[in-house]
Amino acid sequence: MSAFEDKGMSRREFVRRTMVLSGAAMMGSTGLGVSGGAWAAGSDAPEKKEIRVGFIPLTDCSSVVMAAVQKFDEKYGIKIIPSKEASWAAVRDKLVSGELDAAHVLYGLVYGVHLGIGGPKKDMAVLMSLNNNGQAITLASKLKEQGVTDGAGLRKLITAKPGEYTFAQTFPTGTHAMWLYYWLAAHDINPMKDVKVITVPPPQMVANMRVGNMDGFCVGEPWNNRAIMDKIGFTAVTTQDIWTDHPEKVLGTTADWVAKHPNAARALTAAILEAGRWIDSSLPNRRTTAETVAQKSYINTDMDVILERMLGRYSNGLGKSWDDPNYMKFYSDGAVNFPYLSDGMWFLTQHRRWGLLDKDVDYLAVAKQINRIDIYKQAATAAKVPLPKSEMRSHKLIDGVVWDGKDPAKYAGSFKVRA
Numbered sequence: 205m206s207a208f209e210d211k212g213m214s215r216r217e218f219v220r221r222t223m224v225l226s227g228a229a230m231m232g233s234t235g236l237g238v239s240g241g242a243w244a245a246g247s248d249a250p251e252k253k254e255i256r257v258g259f260i261p262l263t264d265c266s267s268v269v270m271a272a273v274q275k276f277d278e279k280y281g282i283k284i285i286p287s288k289e290a291s292w293a294a295v296r297d298k299l300v301s302g303e304l305d306a307a308h309v310l311y312g313l314v315y316g317v318h319l320g321i322g323g324p325k326k327d328m329a330v331l332m333s334l335n336n337n338g339q340a341i342t343l344a345s346k347l348k349e350q351g352v353t354d355g356a357g358l359r360k361l362i363t364a365k366p367g368e369y370t371f372a373q374t375f376p377t378g379t380h381a382m383w384l385y386y387w388l389a390a391h392d393i394n395p396m397k398d399v400k401v402i403t404v405p406p407p408q409m410v411a412n413m414r415v416g417n418m419d420g421f422c423v424g425e426p427w428n429n430r431a432i433m434d435k436i437g438f439t440a441v442t443t444q445d446i447w448t449d450h451p452e453k454v455l456g457t458t459a460d461w462v463a464k465h466p467n468a469a470r471a472l473t474a475a476i477l478e479a480g481r482w483i484d485s486s487l488p489n490r491r492t493t494a495e496t497v498a499q500k501s502y503i504n505t506d507m508d509v510i511l512e513r514m515l516g517r518y519s520n521g522l523g524k525s526w527d528d529p530n531y532m533k534f535y536s537d538g539a540v541n542f543p544y545l546s547d548g549m550w551f552l553t554q555h556r557r558w559g560l561l562d563k564d565v566d567y568l569a570v571a572k573q574i575n576r577i578d579i580y581k582q583a584a585t586a587a588k589v590p591l592p593k594s595e596m597r598s599h600k601l602i603d604g605v606v607w608d609g610k611d612p613a614k615y616a617g618s619f620k621v622r623a
Contacts, residue, residue, distance in 0.1 A: 250282050250468040257455075257472070258287045258295045258307035261407050261503040262424040263510055264335040264453045265308045266493050267534050271479035273496055279478070280471035280586070288501065291405035292375040293323070299458060300326050305465075306457040306472060308334060312551040314456040316377030318574055319552075321560050327459035330548065330575045331473045332541045332583070334453040334480070338513065338532025339380060339443040340428040341387055343420040344413055345436055345521075353522055354440055355391035358420075362398055371395070372404040372412065372421035379452055382554045383443045384422035389621035390446075390603040396558060396623045407504075413437055424452070425532065426509045431521075433509060438521030444530040446602045449539075451547035462576060469576070473583035477541055480534035481589070490514050538589040543575040546596040546609030553607075553616035559623030567612035 255277075259265035265286075271277055272284040287304060289295050292313055298304040300317065314330055316322035343352060350365075352358050362369060371388075373381035385395040395401055399419075404412055409427045412418055414436050422443075431437035443450060455476060462469045483493050494514050498507040512518070516531035533540045548571040555561045577595060584591055598608035607615065 248467055250280070250471045251465040252305070252468045253281065254283045254285055255305045255468060255472055256285045256287050256303075258289045258298060258304040258309070259502075260289055260292065260295065260308065260405075261505075262308075262453075263426055263494075263497065263503070263514060264338060264424055264532060264534075265502065266483055266497050267334055267476050267480040268308045268455070269497050269502055270483060270493055271475045274479060274482060276478040276482070277471075277475040280475050282468060282471045282475065284472065284475065286502070290407075292378060296323050296375075299328075299456065300324050302458075302461070305461060305468075306331070306455055308453050309456040310375055310378035310380070311451050311454050311548065312377040312379055312382060312555070313375050314454060315548060315551050315570070315574060316555070316560070318570065319555075319561065319565065321555065322375065322377040328574055329457050329459050329462045329469075329579075330543050331455040331457065331462075331469055332476065332543055332580055333451050333547065334455055334476070334534070334541070336449045336452060336533045336536070336540045337442075337444040337530050339383060339422065339424045339452065340439045341384060341420060341422045341441050341443075342409075342413070342428045342431045342437040343440045344416075344418065345438065346416075347419060348438060348522070353438070355387060355393075358388075358440070359391045359393050362393060369399045369420075370402060370418045371399050372402050372409060372418045372423075374404065374406050374409075374423055376403060377551075377555060377560055379551075380422040380424070382551060383446055383450075384420075385554070385558055387422075387441055387446055387602065389619065390601075392621060394621050410434060410436065425513050426503065426505055429509050429513050430505060432519065433506075435521075439518070440520075441602075442518070442528065442530075444528065447599055448530050449533070449536075449599070451544070451550075454543070459573075462579065466579065469579050470582045470586070473580060474587045477535075477538075477583060477587045477589050480541060481587075484533060484535040487515060538584060539592065541580075541584075541589070542592050542595075543577055543580055544592075544595060544597050545571040545575055545577075546598075546607070548575050549609050549612050550607055553612050556613075556616040557619055557622045564613040564616065568609075 277284040314328045318328040388395045494511040519525040549567040596609045
């Protein structure tokens with residue numbers, strides 16, 4: 205069990221363990237199963253040396269950025285060129301057109317494009333998961349003034365004072381839309397009928413809430429913490445409280461790109477795996493990461509806004525502070541990064557639940573098409589990253605319902621609150 209999985213430890217014990225992990229990671233980084241030289245020779249050579257990887261200004265772009273900054277990419281004979289993008293729609297369009305080779309991208313966006321929902325249809329690929337946890341739902345301070353501090357209070361207000369309540373997510377098929385809808389529905393609020401839902405790019409969330417355009421939003425960090433520091437909103441729930449260790453962003457690309465560049469795909473995945481391991485290996489590495497990604501060329505905000513929640517130090521803007529053991533993870537002994545088939549299937553079940561898919565699909569077959577477990581296993585072997593025993597995993601979500609991927613069509617149709 206990794207330090208980030210042990211929920212019962214004190215902060216002091218956590219620091220001690222991360223120091224140990226840091227030393228282990230440093231030792232491991234010098235003993236790669238595949239050396240940089242080996243990658244540059246023969247059939248293992250990456251077909252493309254410079255790889256343009258898109259990202260949105262969010263804390264969970266960190267492993268992509270640090271793979272380039274810390275030069276983990278050089279070990280595998282490639283150069284990662286991070287490309288800052290303005291919106292998830294822009295990331296989608298540039299992946300489809302080939303302007304980007306790969307991207308830090310929403311799990312559900314990749315699945316939506318593959319099935320032709322939420323934009324153009326194109327066969328897609330998920331190479332790895334980049335992070336678990338670390339998003340949140342922020343409610344506007346004006347709701348606090350009306351007695352709302354949580355989902356139950358929000359339901360009570362909407363029932364007592366009918367009107368137009370507006371909530372923002374970042375992309376129609378994306379993770380934030382699904383967390384928002386799931387949380388609202390768990391409190392008997394139908395996101396398709398009881399509120400208005402709009403799409404807003406992550407960096408624009410705080411500005412839109414400041415001028416009164418929304419009552420709440422779901423987004424990745426650091427924008428939830430930014431809203432608290434700017435005193436315009438508060439955290440109603442973290443996404444790890446909706447689903448502990450949930451899948452979040454992935455390293456996505458097109459199926460065509462992987463077919464043309466299998467060695468480059470493997471090298472890219474291995475480099476980012478190493479970066480995630482490095483970030484998670486110590487608190488000083490997390491601080492260095494926060495300092496790096498806070499810069500104007502990446503997230504462009506105050507370092508402290510990023511660092512607090514990156515270290516698991518949460519405050520909700522209502523007077524409560526806590527150390528969260530389930531904050532954003534980038535590695536966790538490889539458990540974060542494996543592209544579990546059940547994770548991809550879950551997003552499809554929610555797309556079906558909310559009417560984005562008009563009929564059930566072969567959930568498992570679609571996940572097997574998109575999630576390139578073959579590429580991931582090769583990269584994990586090269587970076588000496590352990591593999592899980594199963595390609596599926598099981599979780600209990602905030603409403604007590606268990607998801608295990610065994611009967612996705614039944615699961616998708618089982619919810620009382622749906623489109």
